[in-house]
Amino acid sequence: MRASLAGAVLVGCGLVLALPPGQGNNNLPGSGHGVCGTPHRYRCLGGNQPSYASRMPWITHTSGEPSSSVLTSSLPSSSIASTTSASTTSASTTSASTTSASTTSASTTSASTTSTLTTSASTTSTLTTGTLTTSTLTTSASTTSSAPPTVTTCELGTAMGWLEGDSITLNTQSGNGCNRWGWYETPTLAELQIGISGILYVGAGGNDIANAINVGDWTAFASPTGGVTVTYSLDPGYFIDEAHIDLDCLPIDTCAPGQYTFNSGALPNLPVYANPTPLQYPTCSGGSQAYLIIHGSINYPTSATTCEPPVAT
Structure with a gap:
């Protein structure tokens, strides 16, 4: 056709x-x-x-x-x-399949929610393939923390300022308490206006620096008007908790630090310190010279439960 x-x-x-x-x-x-x-x-x-x-x-x-x-x-x-x-049967079958899928989805959501609520510290992995299957992997982690060690401040001993080639031992003086180790300087005003410096030694018994501990440096500087400032600069691991400076005319009548021209009192373990008020350079008569004594009390931090005896006073 x-x-x-x-x-x-x-x-x-x-x-x-x-x-x-x-x-x-x-x-x-x-x-x-x-x-x-x-x-x-x-x-x-x-x-x-x-x-x-x-x-x-x-x-x-x-x-x-x-x-x-x-x-x-x-x-x-x-x-x-x-x-x-x-045709009708086919459509009905499709509708039923859709309803079944919807029911499966609702079941999956419910099961997942229950798993999450009951595993507060776990990781849940769910795989659905017709039948809902849930697998749970639980991991635990522990953290150990310890408190930092307690730091204790211990007294190391007395430090005295020393200047190579210029320092004179205290025991050459007849003043009160001068029969001990340590040194003094005799700088002129002109020298101080340029500035002088030396080493801070602890425990130089018998004035033997070979046996002493070098804990830092000191400097002395005078302004044009004669105001003298002494600065203590400690090495890492050391602090100064008291400073004593004596600036006067010879002869030395006392070597007791508490009777020096300047006494700082207790300090909060400082790595650097300078006298806040400059000391006036003295005018000495009768051909006398000015002298300078630099003294300090030195501490150190430690994690030990007890402190060793001071090296020297």
């Missing part, structure tokens, strides 16, 4: 085929060619009503239909019903 079927529409339970007139086989009614009874695949159903008798015997055409040439299928209703029923 060479007729072109322009469209097929499922209406209700029947199949209608629409064939535009004049198209396809030249023997189609309304084409201007062919008549009922011609030796083709079409025949008349009576009353000169041309009809199609194609290889699909259930398709008929009535010339009284509109020009759209509606073809009405004569398929048995059982066949149509069967088709519709199959």
Whole structure:
């Protein structure tokens, strides 16, 4: 059959085929060619009503239909019903599958929530493949902290200022308490205005610096008006907790630190210290010289529970 079927529409339970007139086989009614009874695949159903008798015997055409040439299928209703029923069953199955998936999703959410609530310090990994399966991995970590060690401040001993080539031992003086180790300097005002410096030694018994501990440096500087400032600079691990400075004219009448020209009092373990008020350089008579004694009490920090005895006083 060479007729072109322009469209097929499922209406209700029947199949209608629409064939535009004049198209396809030249023997189609309304084409201007062919008549009922011609030796083709079409025949008349009576009353000169041309009809199609194609290889699909259930398709008929009535010339009284509109020009759209509606073809009405004569398929048995059982066949149509069967088709519709199959379609309906398929749709119903899809809907049921959707509901099942929804139920599975709800179940998954509920199970995951319960697992999270019952494993506050755990990591939960859930894999769902049709059946909900939950695996839980619990990890624990412990942190050990200890308090920092307690630092104790211990007394190291007495420090005396020493200047190589210029220092004179205290025991050469006859003053009160001068029969001891230690040194004094005899700088001029001009020398102090330039500045002098030396080493702070602790425990130089017998004035032997080979046996002493070097704990830092000292400097002495005089302003143009004669104000003298002494600075203690301790090495790391050492502190000064009291400073004593004696600046006067010879002879030395006392070597007791508490009776020196300047006494700082207790200090809060400082690494650097200078007398806040400069000491006036003395004017000495009778050809006497000025002298300078630098003294300090030195401490050190330790984590030990007890302190060693001081090296020297």
